[in-house]
Amino acid sequence: MVVEEIISSEDEKMLLESVIWSEDADDQNFQKSLKRRRVKHFGYEFHYENNNVDKDKPLPGGLPDICDSILEKWLKKGYIKYKPDQLTINQYEPGHGIPAHIDTHSAFEDEIISLSLGSEVVMDFKHPDGVTVQVMLPCRSLLVMTGESRYLWTHGITPRKFDTIQASEHYKSGIITSDIGDLTLSKRGIRTSFTFRKVRHTPCNCSYSSVCDSQRKETPPSFPKSEKEATQLEQEYVHRVYEEIAGHFSSTRHTPWPRIVEFLKSLPNGSIVADIGCGNGKYLGINKELYMIGCDRSPNLVDICRERQLQAFVCDALAIPFRTGSCDACISIAVIHHFATAERRVAALQELVRLLRPGGKALIYVWAMEQEYNNQKSKYLKENRINQGKKEISDTSTRGQLVEQMPDVNNQDLAFSMPSINVFQEEECNSRKVTNSELPIHTNRTTFHSQDVLVPWHLKGNPGKDKSVEPFGPVGSHDPGSVFHRYYHVFCAGELEAACQTLSNVSILQSYYDQGNWCVILQKI
Numbered sequence: 001m002v003v004e005e006i007i008s009s010e011d012e013k014m015l016l017e018s019v020i021w022s023e024d025a026d027d028q029n030f031q032k033s034l035k036r037r038r039v040k041h042f043g044y045e046f047h048y049e050n051n052n053v054d055k056d057k058p059l060p061g062g063l064p065d066i067c068d069s070i071l072e073k074w075l076k077k078g079y080i081k082y083k084p085d086q087l088t089i090n091q092y093e094p095g096h097g098i099p100a101h102i103d104t105h106s107a108f109e110d111e112i113i114s115l116s117l118g119s120e121v122v123m124d125f126k127h128p129d130g131v132t133v134q135v136m137l138p139c140r141s142l143l144v145m146t147g148e149s150r151y152l153w154t155h156g157i158t159p160r161k162f163d164t165i166q167a168s169e170h171y172k173s174g175i176i177t178s179d180i181g182d183l184t185l186s187k188r189g190i191r192t193s194f195t196f197r198k199v200r201h202t203p204c205n206c207s208y209s210s211v212c213d214s215q216r217k218e219t220p221p222s223f224p225k226s227e228k229e230a231t232q233l234e235q236e237y238v239h240r241v242y243e244e245i246a247g248h249f250s251s252t253r254h255t256p257w258p259r260i261v262e263f264l265k266s267l268p269n270g271s272i273v274a275d276i277g278c279g280n281g282k283y284l285g286i287n288k289e290l291y292m293i294g295c296d297r298s299p300n301l302v303d304i305c306r307e308r309q310l311q312a313f314v315c316d317a318l319a320i321p322f323r324t325g326s327c328d329a330c331i332s333i334a335v336i337h338h339f340a341t342a343e344r345r346v347a348a349l350q351e352l353v354r355l356l357r358p359g360g361k362a363l364i365y366v367w368a369m370e371q372e373y374n375n376q377k378s379k380y381l382k383e384n385r386i387n388q389g390k391k392e393i394s395d396t397s398t399r400g401q402l403v404e405q406m407p408d409v410n411n412q413d414l415a416f417s418m419p420s421i422n423v424f425q426e427e428e429c430n431s432r433k434v435t436n437s438e439l440p441i442h443t444n445r446t447t448f449h450s451q452d453v454l455v456p457w458h459l460k461g462n463p464g465k466d467k468s469v470e471p472f473g474p475v476g477s478h479d480p481g482s483v484f485h486r487y488y489h490v491f492c493a494g495e496l497e498a499a500c501q502t503l504s505n506v507s508i509l510q511s512y513y514d515q516g517n518w519c520v521i522l523q524k525i
């Protein structure tokens with residue numbers, strides 16, 4: 001809900017003048033020098049390192065007195081039910097923004113209200129399914145977020161200097177529709193927002209458990225026994241995780257793999273190519289002679305593509321909104337192994353083939369159970385051996401972290417590979433099914449013992465507090481240095497081909513092993 005003209009211009013002026021952006025570090029309410037905007041906290045300090053408040057340490061002074069009378073009025077009018085005890089003042093210059101986030105459930109109660117002062121702005125609300133709604137927040141309006149809008153949708157402000165707004169209802173609140181006959185640009189001014197929240201002292205028991213940090217399941221996930229369980233597993237252990245690690249994940253993904261580049265360079269100029277599961281878009285700009293468009297299930301990864309001026313959109317690989325036969329080629333790199341049943345993996349392959357025109361080609365990479373093949377160790381594996389020789393690494397978790405987080409070396413996408421040091425044993429692939437239903441957690445740099453595994457991702461934490469921490473990096477909340485688990489089905493030799501053979505209208509042109517992955521090139525007949 002957006003309530004327009006909630007305060008007078010005189011009150012607006014008075015509130016704006018009351019904010020002292022002091023440079024005095026001793027000031028308890030001292031604003032942090034954030035790259036994108038100025039921030040000041042009252043009542044409780046909000047820590048952007050863990051997106052939470054220190055509930056036992058209220059700031060002296062509470063909320064500014066000047067807020068008392070307006071809060072009383074809003075309580076009386078019924079815009080809010082409870083008196084807030086925390087205030088965050090954000091000041092955005094034109095070009096500043098705030099990343100999409102959900103205010104941590106366990107930190108604050110249901111009602112979150114934000115008063116817009118100084119300049120209007122367009123706020124983006126995003127549903128986990130990818131639906132985005134742009135909401136105009138006029139000057140002197142109050143945004144009230146409760147229920148679904150507070151708990152489930154993310155809110156954020158895109159850093160830019162102009163907003164696209166409705167032309168006919170220039171200063172009115174509401175959802176911006178895409179009616180191109182009624183759009184205009186609005187130049188942003190300096191906007192100051194007062195966000196009032198009530199600190200929560202008991203765990204959140206909202207009905208949005210998929211995004212609720214209080215209700216995060218501690219029980220380990222098990223092998224899916226139904227389609228429904230498979231989608232839940234993918235939602236929790238693939239989609240949510242990529243969304244949370246998107247920024248860090250992207251920073252480890254810059255070097256394209258040579259054979260994928262070779263495929264893209266071999267396509268005729270002018271080919272239309274879809275990258276299904278494009279991640280941060282590292283293949284989208286490889287060959288400037290192609291028309292490449294990417295899609296990914298993670299809105300945060302798609303945002304990264306867009307920031308790089310690459311063409312990408314959010315969609316599910318099982319339902320791609322492209323016409324049948326519209327692509328000359330497709331690539332699917334490290335995607336199919338995230339589907340949790342054989343049927344869903346085949347369905348994803350079939351959907352890929354559907355996009356191709358007759359004669360069109362698809363290149364598919366999936367992670368291999370066998371991390372050594374034909375007695376050949378990947379460059380990466382050798383690299384690690386050298387590293388190991390140089391430096392004794394005993395702790396497995398540290399090792400895992402090293403593997404996951406090393407920057408690209410020798411043209412390899414290091415964070416993707418987790419080769420085994422041991423020689424791969426043939427029997428491993430015979431144990432195809434997980435016998436006990438709990439999914440094992442893979443130890444990085446060891447042989448896979450199961451085809452269905454959880455692979456840890458060590459999110460790089462922010463050492464040193466109170467540095468200019470990027471506020472609301474990933475959606476939701478986490479401690480710095482958190483470990484996330486991604487679900488994988490690693491493929492055995494022959495398994496990818498076998499799956500491809502069940503597809504209609506395709507022939508397998510090539511299949512090969514490349515740096516710990518099984519790969520095929522398909523052609524539509």
Ligand SMILES: O=C(O)CCC(=O)C(=O)O
Pocket residue numbers: 088090098103114115155193195
């Ligand atoms: O500037 C605003 O209106 C929103 C600020 C916000 O979402 C926050 O501080 O959590």
Ligand SMILES: [Fe+2]
Pocket residue numbers: 101102103155
């Ligand atoms: Fe917020």
Ligand SMILES: [Zn+2]
Pocket residue numbers: 105106151204205206207208211212213214
């Ligand atoms: Zn909750």
